[in-house]
Amino acid sequence: MSVVTGALIPLFGVIVFGWTLRRSGLVKAELWAGINKLSYQALLPATLFATISQADFSQIQAGSFLVAGVLGFIAMGVIALAFKPAPIDGPGFTSLFQGGVRWNGFVLLAFAQAAFGPEGAVLVALVFAPTVPVINIMCVAVLSIWGANKTPPNASRVGLRIVTNPLIIGCLAGAAASLLGVFQTGPVSQTLSLIGRAALPLILLSIGAGLDFSALKARPLLLVLSIILKLIIAPLVFYTTGRLLGVEGLALTLLAAIGSAPGAAAAYVLAAEMGGDKRLIAGHVTATTLLAFIALPFWVWFAAS
């Protein structure tokens, strides 16, 4: 069994377990909101901070990698926009767009740590900071134009949401701590590592609990298109962008992996708020989460070879 598959199997095992917990009623559906909130508001930012602040950047070539990552997401936004002239209703298109550009960074963070060790985890963690605002701005813009919700978004409120996003704060604080050489050992570091340790299991279980197999029946053609965008076109785009910028080795492999990461549940929240097609995005997240078990190892192998 390859290292990549060996790293993926337990992660998907936990995701399936999360689905089982909700389906069986052992942890009822209505209880997951608190678990999600704790994971995304507190635990994951702590993980990002701990991972980035303790990284040895003298051994990691991050500059081109980050630029390629940001450009990859922008390129996917442009490609997704190219489908607008097709006969797709507005809400459906916004979900297609979100499906093409959003990624489940948490699954990839866990995978990178397991398959490639701390260096892999640091590179993936670093991608969060510049890409979270870019992705959110693109998605909010598209939804405000084509979403069913007729109330236009408040620009300052959107801006505030972005700058106070805990993930971005965690990344930037971690980078600052690393640059200043503080909190890399000692009680603060130990405390943050203790907090961050809970992020992975809770997020994986939440992903599983959020899988909605009934949504796979929603708009099959559009669903298939969104899967192709996410798991075939996106990895190629990220890989190509990386090659053009001279990224190589582990960083290039991770770019392909970022492209083939499953869809993000955050897309559902925004679709619900701003009038996107919720069922389609739920189906997209479910399908790409399951298919990533095949897509991720393939694209990692492709990029590495």
Next chain:
Amino acid sequence: MSALIASAYIPIFVVIALGYTVRVTGLIPRQFWQGINVLNHRVLLPCFLFTVIIKADFSGDQPLQLASASALSTLTLLALAFLVTRLMRLSAAQSAGVCATAVQWNFVSTFAMTERLAGPEALTQSAIILAPALILATTATVSSFSIASSGIGKRTVKTVITDPLIIAGVSGLVLNPILPLILPDTFQRLLVPFEIIGSGSITVVLLAMGAGLNFAALKGKFKPLVTAAFLRTSAGTAIATAYVMVFGFSGTPAIALILTGAAPSAAFIYAVAADFNQEAELTAAMITLSVLFSAIATPIAAAIALSL
């Protein structure tokens, strides 16, 4: 020694404080914590418990003696705690909190302390001490809160035997000698998802405990609060020391066992109290105070253990 205790206990206090802050600031309001407590009690902790017990090495004579000493320590402390709660005429819920706090010790910080004092090889013995203590103490914890919730009867028996923590502990014990034999190559790989899930349990419980702290609700409950913490750390140390002398242990086994007597309470008791809705806030405070008492008791326990 003080630096060692600080490095082991400060993160615990900080995470508890963080949980409290997250709740009172409204970042994660009170109503969201129920799901977190349920997940911890029914999923995260059982996975952690299962993986710890299934990997413990019980082969040989001394492990059986050590396991026996651990079991007897737990039962003696439980009997003492029960007697004290009867003498103090505490309510069923408060008694449950006192008994659970007294017998259930925090193995994460204890393991860390034991390793620092006696070396990594001591962890094998710590795991042996943990297995029977954890099963007995968890049974006592779940039983006492269940009795407080619905009285003594068939319902309580059913609740206890179907509790995920009990199932995890007993499963781990039963499968401990079997699984490595029938699945020698895949045994470790099969455990990985459980280890991933269980790895989050301690942090989540500490956060949930902090979120559950309600200082206003402690008014008039000073006696059970202090009694629980005292039983856990002081009576616990005395009882563990007594059994070390009865069984004639010295060196590493003595250190490993005596340190459990001074250990703070296991934070996951809070998850059980919250799930049964029985004096969860008081239980959170008992556990927190036990951490403070333990910081004082541990150097004394260590000195006793090292002198044997």
